[in-house]
Amino acid sequence: MQVITSTEMAALDANCEYYGLARTQLMENAGASLANIIKQKFPQGTPVTIFAGKGSNGGDAFVAARHLTGYNVQVFLLGRGDEIKTAGARWNFSILKKAGTSIIEITDSTQIPEPDNDCVIIDAIFGTGIKGRLRPLESTAIDRINNCASEVVSVDVPSGLDPDTGDFEKAVRSNLTVTFHKPKPALLRQELKTxxxxxxxxxxxxxxxxxRLIGKGDLERLATRKPESHKGDAGSMLIIGGGPYSGAPALCAMAALRCGVDLVHIAAPESVSDIIASFSPNLITAALTDNHLNENDIPLLKKMIPDADVVVIGMGLGKHPETQSALQEIIPLCKKAVIDADGLYALDFQQKNYSNIIITPHSYEFNRITELKTPENLNTRMQVVTGFAEASNTTILLKGKTDVIAKGSMVKINTTGTSSMTVGGTGDVLAGITAALFTTNDALLSACCAAFISGRAGEICHQKYGSGLTATDIIECIPEACNP
Incomplete structure (x- = not known):
């Protein structure tokens, strides 16, 4: 049976809202479903006692109370109405008050009554958002519920139970749990059936x-900069690029800096190192020995790679045999890496383990390095990419009109972007965003959010410049795209 973690569910809720399915609608659907199940299980006229918290879980119960016409409903809110945390829950609470539903706001644990033994108790104190130790108010309410002989119905998760791990300090013992959309992992554990x-x-x-859709909720899962952060805490990157093309590594670096990474170094052939540095005073460059990467550069790179949280390899390097040979020795030294463009051709998926790598090919590159075609049909394309991601133990960001991102059996898609982004340099920008996020986040989340941010930045630029946007325009729109 498929499950969904609390973090994934929170992201999905936010993504639904981003794509037009309002949280209030989801709350209405949840509460109505809960009420319908109560009606199927218990006859009309049954007393229903609701213990509601101040979050969305309580909001679901407020909706259910409104739908339970013909039942004697009593609501105990653990807290004050003006403390309710979400707009949807506040709105549904106000409707209940206007409808004349019996509501008692409880601010002290001594005020919590012993429920009648002949009622149905709806436990809506905590849902998937439970954090920290129980406060006396909620702890006492759980005791009151557990000491009662009534039938207990929990909303989404028995209150007090961690929905992912099953850990608890104290938890409601339910006769029935009505969970929404998909079960949370702890709900399937046999030892928690009690x-x-x-x-x-x-x-x-x-x-x-x-x-499958990537959206605002995924961005909310990204690591955030702490107030006490020091230089380097938000990540350090090394870009190995440049040669025939000097602009590519500069675009990658500037995109990474706009995405919030602390430090970016660029190792580029001597012939273009100064050119790259001239693009911006923010760029720190180290010159390699020749006009293309070769084995003579390996000693310097071996010194630089350990200091980088993520190494980006490929943009502008070219396909010289000496370059490809050097890359095959360098790539295994990286803690984490993002491989793009010319760097992709140095990978040996038959012989190497690339679990710490994100690759960012477009369809032609993917075909060249895997000998697999990428069908036009989206579902078939997802199957092809997921199959290769599983077989190679690699995270793949397949660029296209609809980006496909896969790691293992997990697959997501990104629909942000515009046809104007076919302009040169946008792939370098995407690689920089991906690497910046990868310094402090896992591979799949980094690749997903990078695709979304890059595409969203392109959409913002398109509104300003139309089809005349450039890669540098997209870089300047990254901060806005990070806060959709």
Missing amino acids: YTGELITAPIGIPLFFE
């Missing part, structure tokens, strides 16, 4: 396709 009881998974109107 707490979860019967499990029903209720759909709430989220299209399965939305689970």
Whole structure:
């Protein structure tokens, strides 16, 4: 059975809203589904006692209360109405008050009553967002519920239970848990049956396709800079690029800096090193020995690579046999790497383990390095990319009108972007964004968010410049794209 973690569910909620499916609609669907299950299980006229927290879990219960016409509903809110955390929950709480539903706001644990034994208790204290130790108010409410002989229905997850790990300080013992969209991992653990009881998974109107889409919710999962951060804490990068093309590594570096990485060094052939440095005073360059990367550069790179959280390899390097030979020795030395453009041709997927690498090919490059065609049909293309990602243990960001990102059996798609982004240099920008995120995040999340940010920055630029946008324009729009 497929599960969804609390982090994934939070991202999915945010993505639904980003793509037009409002959180209030999801809350309405969840509460209505819960009420329908209550109606199927218990006859009309049954007293229903709701213990509601101040989050979205409580909001689901407020909706259910509105739908339970013919039931004697009593709501106990653990806190004050003006403390309710989400707009949807506040809105549904206000509707209940206007409808004359019996509501008691509880601010002290001594005020929590013992529920009647003949009622149905709806446990909506905590959902998937539980954090930290229980406060006295919620702890006492859980005790009251567990000490009662009533039937208990938990909303999404029994309150107190960590939805992912199953850990708990204290948790509600439910007869029935109604979870939404997909079960959370802990709900399937047999040893927790005492707490979860019967499990029903209720759909709430989220299209399965939305689970594939990258959006705002994925960006919210990215690591954030801490107030006490020092230089280097937000990541350091080394770019090995340049040769026939000098602009590519500069574009990659500037994109990474705009994405928030702390330090970027560029190792480029001597013939272009000064040219690259001249693009911006923000660029730190180290000159290699010749007009193309070769084995004589390996000693210098062996000194530089250990200091880099991520090494970006490929843009502008060229395909000289000496360059490809040197890359085959360099790539295994990297802690993490993003491989693009000319660097892709140095990879040996039959012999090497590339679990610490993200590759960013377009369809032609993917075909050349894998001997696999990328079909026009999106579902078939996802299958091809996922199959190769599993077989090679590599994270793949396949660039295209719709980007396909895969790691193992996981596959996501990105639909941001515009046809104006066919201009040269956009792939270098994407590689820089990917590497910047990869310094402090895992490979799949980094690749997904990079594709979204790059495409969104292109959309913002297109609104300003139309089909005349350039790669440098996209770089300047990265900060705005990071906050959709």
